[in-house]
Amino acid sequence: MSAFLFVVPPLVGHINPTVGVAAELTARGHRVAWACADPGLVRRLAGAEADVFPCDGIAGVERPPDLRGPEALKFLWEGYLVPLADAMAPGVRSAAQDFRPDVVVADQQAFAGALVAECLRLRWATSATTSAEFTGAYDGMPRVAAWLRERMTELRGRIGDPSGTADPRFSPHLVLAFTTPELVGPTGENGEAIRYVGPSIADRPAEPGFPWEWLDPGRAKVLVTLGTANADAGGRFLAECLTALRERAGRVQAVLVDPGGTLAAAAAAAAAADNDNDNDNDNDVLILPVVPQLPLLAKADAVICHAGHNTVCEALWHGVPLVVAPIRDDQPVVAAQVVDAGAGIRVRFGRVTAPGLGAALDTVLREPAHREAAARLRTAFRAAGGARAAATHLERLGASREHDRPGADEPGAGRQP
Template identity: 85%
Template sequence: MSAFLFVVPPLVGHINPTVGVAAELSARGHRVAWACPEPALVSRLAGTEAVVFPCRGITGIERPPELRGPEALKFLWERYLVPLADAMAPGVRSAAQDFRPDVVVADQQAFAGALVAERLSLPWATSATTSAEFTDAYDGMPRVADWLKERLTELRERIGDPAGTADPRFSPHLALAFSTPELVGPTAREGDAIRYVGPSIADRPAAPGFPWEWLDPGRAKVLVTLGTANADVGGRFLAECLTALRERADRVQAVLVDPGGALAATGEDKDVLILPVVPQLPLLERADAVICHAGHNTVCEALWHGVPLVVAPIRDDQPVVAAQVVDAGAGIRVRFGRVTAPRLGAALDTVLHEPAHRAAAARLRTAFRTAGGATAAAGHLEQLAAGRVPGAGL
């Protein structure tokens, strides 16, 4: 029996993919614990029996909605990722010393996990909940890549082993990418330590009360969601979606997720159901199309079910993921900030009625399920804990 410590940021999209891996390891008899600034969030997603060591986090970071590209990336690192690593490091170190893991599983954006493991000479694996870093997205921006490297070097001097050389985003022992080359594309990063395991899809606790009887079997089902972190910028886009969907009410029925209350709730409207939260995985089993922000988790969960997409990336890794969807033929991209209801409606009509997009989504569904998901990831982690290191470097 081995012990695994998952180090995650307080972000639903980064915790969810690891829940299934942790459950699989527990089912195999291993000890599992978590280190996170929001223990209640882990407990909600992984179950109340989850062992969670608290860490300090940061709060109150609001990004200007107009930031895009390199400036948005710089803001994310300077104002969130780097301060989060500094804040989490003492708690992660205490968790490692108390729990005594055989392996630390560090989220790719929870730098403290990798650097503390390095300092304590513990084997560590990367949990990459987005595939953006596994592409050539930064190849044309050498100044950006150098700036990121400088920030990581400074972090290592503060909380890691100053003599270390590994990039904390890519473990030299094992990097679990919750995607597959079929989606990432021909420039997918390769290396002895990289394992493309596909999405980790696990059952999640869901609040009761969704009106399943509301769904009309005679109309196509569309799910509209901007994820859990974009409520502050989604009002205009959701309003355009609502208009486009109501214009197609004779043939389309939609569930629109509006956590910030940007739209007036309609209750159990016969055409569009507006709710703050929905049981996403069960809905995807019934969906014919998804309109979303190209968040990696939402995209992978849709494609896991063979559902084509209309993607409207907002920031961060979303433009990269959107490009992957389009290049794979599984969806259409629209401009988040400028798209109109007619353009959205035309894109939705295309993915609903042209068979090429559905066929591409079905191919990705097969690739995802063949990759093994949580089961494959748990197996690789067991090998690392047993000293059978998958690779010596990237």
């Protein structure tokens, strides 16, 4: 049996896809551990018994909500990804030396995992929880691509092997892409190390108190979510959603996720207007800070979201079409993939109004083409194998006799970062 160390950033969307893979490896008798700056988050998502090695993290990172495009990318790297790698590196090194993994599974945005593994001559695989890096997103921006390479070279000089050449975002041994070519499209990368395994969908700890009896079987169900990292930017958009949904109360019922509590005033005003008009809309929109997303998607007819990769893939795993409103980072790329695949409609996050949102929602609910495209992607996703396929690829890497470090019986031997 082999040992696998998952190195992940403290982000729900990056941990969730690996949970099912880790569970599958454990079920097959392998040893699994994690390295993360938030052990509690890993244990909440992967189970209380998860073996987690703590790493230092960074705190107080507040990205201005209006940043877009290259400026948002620059802030993401300079303000979060690179400092996080510097902070995590000592903890990842200690975890590798204590746990003695055969394979390090490094999230594509947890650079410390790849660089430390390379430095310790350990085999490593990439966990790619977004498809944006597979579509040549920077092909038309050579200055941006050069700037990213410079930042990575500097980081490697601090925490990795200066003589190393592998891009920490793409392992030369194995890249697990939690998507499929059917969504990525014809421009997707197809390198020898890339394996498209589809979404990794696994059971999650039950969220308390969801009123399942609230759902009305006679109306279409819509889930509205901007993920876990966009509460700072979502107030106006969620308010427009609320208006559009209430205007469709007779035929639509919605669950709207509002983790930052930004809708309290808008909801109160809408409720007051309903009372003035003697309309009973208490059963139209349910606003909650957190929801059991996977069980809800099994009942949903449409999703309105920010085009976050996990939310998109989880919706399409259930064959649910989408209205996507990308905000920043990889979201415009993922939104374009949804539209190109025919599985949804894109709206402008910063400018769309309730009438525009309502029209887009009506289209994905009423016209069969979007649902048919979502169903095709559902079939492709499930055929790709998900967590089981990913675990099999990792097993093969773990069992390989080709070591990238001296001493097959000395995990962790080699240069120290």
